[in-house]
Amino acid sequence: MTTGEATTRTGPNRARRLLPLVVWGSIALGVLALVLSGDLGAMTSALVDADPRLVALLLVVALALPVVHARRWQVMLRSVGHDLSLGAAVDLTISSTMINYAAPGYLWSPAKGMLARQMYGVGLGRSVPTLAAEQVLDALALLLGTAAGLLLAGPTISRQIAERVDAPSFGTVLIAAGALVVVVVASVYAALRFGRRFVRSSIDAGRLLARDRSLRLPVIGLTVARWLLDTLAIWLAAKAVGVSLGLSALILISNLPLLIGVISPMPGGIGFREGAMAAVASALVIPVAAILAAAILHRAVLVLALPLVAGLIRVRRWSRA
16 A cells, blocks of 8 residues: 555544544534523423424435535536545545534635645645635525525514624624635645645636636536525424424525524534524524524534445445445
8 A cells, every 4th residue: 555545545534533523522512502592491392302204304415415515526626627536525525524513614625625635636726716616606605595585584574683693793794804814824825835836726727617617507506406405404404393484584594594604713603603593583583492403403413414424435435345
């Protein structure tokens, strides 16, 4: 076995050792959020009485999400000259998602690029534009979804949501500014660390992405598919604990909190996302305890799906060996 092969095999294995910590740590944080909210009894009851059939469907959606995410990245990587297998793309997507849950915000995307370089030889300069495109596409989908939800809810409800979420708040502006600073600092570091070759490679890859018209339809389609799966996951989590969400409520609760979670500095948007869901539910006169129970169920199932997907990938590799 060569050094490169050893690195490729041990990299994912090291990442997977963190899975139990990530899974149980996230669940522990969720339980802590329940205790601190003051509605522990109502939320516990809602979770205990959750419909197991809907929870099983939620798990299926959770298993599909990283695959769709990875498939979109795989398509973009091919456009810039890297033919990464779907299994490898899913592997890296799961590892970066784990980092997102275990580390402060904004680190998962750079980590994904570094892991791809270390484990599969994907040039960092080539992957950077694809990673930036991923973030832009997901943020744009959430922004459009939030705008659509606010339009459907009407001006009165929209004002109430803005007051409860306190957006745009000074804190949100600071968070967004912090994200921008991190991106700029990371870019400067990468340019200094890897030199002109990195900058030139990134610019070339960006041009390839922008000019590849055959890329647009599958990338847009996969982005829409991911958005629909995220929305379906929220609907299933809410329905499982006894909450039937109307169209405007579903779109708002599945977009605005996720958007706030994306720009928050906390690992996985923990606390920020659940707080936003509670604020939206309050404005829409939906039981807050039930929505928080749905939020905890949603996060727990999505996190628990990660080791299952990783295990399925490993079984698939063994069956082909």
